[in-house]
Amino acid sequence: MSATQRPSPEPLRGVDAVVLVGGKGTRLRPLTLSAPKPMLPTAGVPFLTHLLSRIRAAGITHVVLGTSYKASVFEEHFGDGAALGLDLEYVVESEPLDTAGAIRNVADRLRADDVMVFNGDILSGVDLPAVVGTHREVNADVTLHLVKVTDPRRFGCVPTDAEGRVTAFLEKTENPPTDQINAGCYVFRREVIEEIPAGRPVSVERETFPGLLAAGARLQGHVDASYWLDLGTPAAFVQGSADLVRGIAPSAALPGEPGGAIVLDGALVRDDAALVGGSTVGAGCMVGSGARIDGSVLFDGAVVGAGAVVERCVVGANARIGDGAVLRDVVIGDDAVIGARCELLDGARVWPGVSLPDGAVRFSTDA
Numbered sequence: 001m002s003a004t005q006r007p008s009p010e011p012l013r014g015v016d017a018v019v020l021v022g023g024k025g026t027r028l029r030p031l032t033l034s035a036p037k038p039m040l041p042t043a044g045v046p047f048l049t050h051l052l053s054r055i056r057a058a059g060i061t062h063v064v065l066g067t068s069y070k071a072s073v074f075e076e077h078f079g080d081g082a083a084l085g086l087d088l089e090y091v092v093e094s095e096p097l098d099t100a101g102a103i104r105n106v107a108d109r110l111r112a113d114d115v116m117v118f119n120g121d122i123l124s125g126v127d128l129p130a131v132v133g134t135h136r137e138v139n140a141d142v143t144l145h146l147v148k149v150t151d152p153r154r155f156g157c158v159p160t161d162a163e164g165r166v167t168a169f170l171e172k173t174e175n176p177p178t179d180q181i182n183a184g185c186y187v188f189r190r191e192v193i194e195e196i197p198a199g200r201p202v203s204v205e206r207e208t209f210p211g212l213l214a215a216g217a218r219l220q221g222h223v224d225a226s227y228w229l230d231l232g233t234p235a236a237f238v239q240g241s242a243d244l245v246r247g248i249a250p251s252a253a254l255p256g257e258p259g260g261a262i263v264l265d266g267a268l269v270r271d272d273a274a275l276v277g278g279s280t281v282g283a284g285c286m287v288g289s290g291a292r293i294d295g296s297v298l299f300d301g302a303v304v305g306a307g308a309v310v311e312r313c314v315v316g317a318n319a320r321i322g323d324g325a326v327l328r329d330v331v332i333g334d335d336a337v338i339g340a341r342c343e344l345l346d347g348a349r350v351w352p353g354v355s356l357p358d359g360a361v362r363f364s365t366d367a
């Protein structure tokens with residue numbers, strides 16, 4: 001029976017979670033100028049709420065957040081974690097320590113023998129108890145969730161042998177020997193974390209995992225083909241949010257029923273406006289007559305004028321989109337003002353507070 005077919009064990013016991021949320025999220029600028037990536041509203045709640053809810057649903061209660069960039073924002077929002085049924089702790093890096101450095105930096109907060117580590121920007125449907133089950137079954141030093149993707153050329157890949165042992169960590173190539181990639185979710189034996197060098201930046205992919213492999217440690221792959229998306233880019237961010245809204249990506253934290261759109265309290269949407277494709281309309285937003293919002297995220301307070309078209313876009317908090325404007329695959333920063341009949345396409349980004357005059361046209365450029 002393969003890992004994907006194995007029934008889930010009982011809810012997890014004796015497992016701590018560490019979530020890495022210290023990255024600067026540069027690929028998602030300008031959205032990450034005001035909020036760290038895991039706090040960006042995704043299907044109506046901060047992205048991290050979806051991940052923490054999945055961790056809690058698996059039975060894990062003790063969670064340590066490794067923070068660095070905009071560290072205080074996390075504790076201000078989640079506090080001690082009680083609202084989510086969690087015992088949440090925060091550890092702040094004064095200088096970013098990279099992924100493995102961040103894991104090492106929380107070692108003195110860990111209590112359990114098995115530690116589940118999550119990149120804080122991955123949306124995934126993996127069966128968490130099954131990953132821990134694989135780890136315990138073979139008594140691994142580290143177990144990595146490896147996900148099968150349709151185009152592995154875009155990623156480094158991680159081959160495994162017949163017993164599921166990781167055999168190599170390979171750079172991106174045009175002809176990858178496997179479709180398995182590192183999914184950014186691991187189970188570590190606690191002692192392995194204590195052996196990571198302390199107090200300096202260390203990368204799991206570039207240093208820790210290759211070093212463990214060379215030293216003969218048991219690195220096990222837990223392979224599946226569940227829903228998986230790295231929300232690092234604007235295109236992936238809108239896709240992930242839309243998949244959550246439509247119920248394609250699993251979450252226990254969706255503020256409403258899955259469907260074509262989520263409209264948060266206090267938003268005003270004219271009856272003849274169309275909200276489709278898994279869009280989210282934030283609190284206090286206004287969407288004018290005849291506007292069409294498709295597969296997009298409107299942060300709180302955004303205003304979309306009559307007849308405007310907004311497809312696969314993120315519109316920042318309190319930004320204003322003029323009547324008849326057409327926006328496809330673009331990111332609009334907080335408080336930006338887009339004039340009437342503007343046309344913004346193909347990856348254009350408008351920085352916070354910038355105003356574009358009526359009729360302006362932008363393709364793939366920043367403003």
Ligand code: GTP
Pocket residue numbers: 020021022023024025026027028037066067068093095096097098099102118119120121232
């Ligand atoms: P980009 O700048 O757009 O590449 O995003 P990022 O800074 O988030 O980097 P990346 O997507 O590679 O990070 C993967 C995960 O590790 C994310 O959840 C980050 O928050 C986290 N991370 C990256 N670097 C650090 C770090 O130095 N400290 C901590 N605590 N977390 C980190």
